Amino acid sequence: MIEIDGSEGEGGGQIVRNACALSLVTGEPVRITNVRAKRSKPGLMRQHVTAIEAACAIGSATCEGLVVGSSDLTFRPGRVAAGDYRFSVGTAGSTGLVLQTVLMPLLLADGSSRLVLEGGTHNMLSPPFEFIERSFLPIVRRMGGQVEARLVRHGFYPRGGGRIEVDITPGALQPIECLTRGEALGVSACALFAGLPMSIAEREIAVVRKAFDWSERECFMRELPVDQGPGNILLLEAKFEHVTEIVSGFAQLGVTAERVAKTAVGRMRGYLACEAFAGPYLADQLLLPMALAGGGVFTTVKPSEHARTAATVIERFAGRRTRFEQQAGGAHAVTIG
Template identity: 70%
Template sequence: MIIIDGSEGEGGGQVVRNSVALSLVTGQPFRIVNARGKRSKPGLMRQHVTAVEAALQIGGARCDGLFVGTSEIEFHPGRVTPGDYHFAVGTAGSTGLVLQTILLPLILAGGPSRVVLEGGTHNMLAPPFDFIDRCFLPVVHRMGPTVTARLVRHGFYPRGGGRIEVDIAPAPLRPIEATERGALRALSGEARFASLPFDIAAREIKAAQKTLGWDEGAIVVRQLPDEQGPGNILLLEAEYEHVTEIVSGFGKLGVSAESLAKTAAQRMAGYIESTAFAGPYLADQLLLPFALAGGGTFTSVKPSQHARTAADIITRFTGRITNFGERPGAPWLVDIR
């Protein structure tokens, strides 16, 4: 039994999600105490419970102490069964984070699967659907499996109501080296909004354009049906030959369109200026598939505490070590062995 203190390291929900995924793949049970111990509201929220419930269903597993607000669970994995699955978070909780929990176990399950997820698709503190689809999954494809994701309906906080559909064609994960971006292909962006004034998106575009200096028309407005709102997100995309980076800014009360756009644009400018393959959020997500492939190497911007915590959990379950190598004047080199 692996015992994990959920307040150590980054101290968030990622500890729970990665532990569940690794338990299903390795067959090792675990117990987490102090789950999400460093959050303002410790304990599991609805989206974390849904992620564990999804894992129970695909993996014939057992989990003791699972309820919203719990700070301790004990998880006993079973055998992962590919198939058709449908999970509803029930709020605007992130569908993407639930998918992260069950994706790798289903990829390695030996048969095709289809997963429908309902809830939030574009919400703060989680990767939006576009990031998963265009940044993360293409790297997974290079490793062997094929995962096709479709956004059926946007789901913004606090309403939720979004829907994504995911088809998984499994294959063994093979180690890769992802150290070079390749040539720049395109710079683009979208300011999406639903059931909000058009002026918000227009101001976001103007502010982002001013900071980035991209070609006029590179960032466009996309109005969504009112019933998918209210909601707003700015997505900035840099597509390279071997990798795509998407930086997002989420509209929320008390944050001006100009401030949101400037912050997102500065983050994108920082990524473009570097030569790293992976931005901070992609780096977090690549650790698990690289470890389950048996190793691999990629370059990254400075690793976050999120990434270092994920690496620690991976070592607990697999014994594989992640080395974050700082190189003066060059991107960090992340090597998993």
């Protein structure tokens, strides 16, 4: 049995998600102690419980310590079975993080699967649906896995109630190199809002246009039905020939629209100032599929502690080391396997 101290590295929920996914793929049981020890509320939260329940459902697995607040769990995998699955977080917990747990095992299963995931689709501290659809999944498809995702209903924190549907057709994952972005194809800024004044979105867009001098056609607002809110997210997108980067800013109580927009602008500026292929969040997501493909290489901005922790967990299960090497110009080359 593989033993993992959940307080190591960044000490968050990604350790649990990656460990369960890798356990299903490799057949190795795992025990995790000190779960999410470095978070303000340690232990499993509702979205982590749902993610592990989903892993148990698709892989005939069992898990001891599977309750909200638990800091110690033991996961024993079975055989992953393709099928139609529906999982509900029950709160605004992230549907994207549940998908992160089960996607790779189902891509390596013996048949096609369909997932319906209900909960939060646009949450702080997790990738919004647009990032999954436009940034991450296109790379997975380049590697050989066929995955299509649809956003049926938005779900903002704290209300939730969102729904995404995902179709997964297995394919042999192949190592790829993602070194350059290719030709710049366009940029955009979209301020989504529901159940909140339009002026919030207008102020966010104003900050973006001033910062980047993007045109009126490239910057727009979209009002969602009131019953999908209250909520607001600013999405900045930079599309290139080989990759699309999406950064986001989430509205929070007590945080001005200008500050939300400036945070997103700062993140996009950091990405555009570097010639690396992947932003920090995409870099986190690419490690697992590339390891399961047998290797791969990509360039990224400065690797996060999140990515380095994921690399350590992957090595424990798959035996594949990840090298982070700084290059001239500030980019880093990340080589798996």
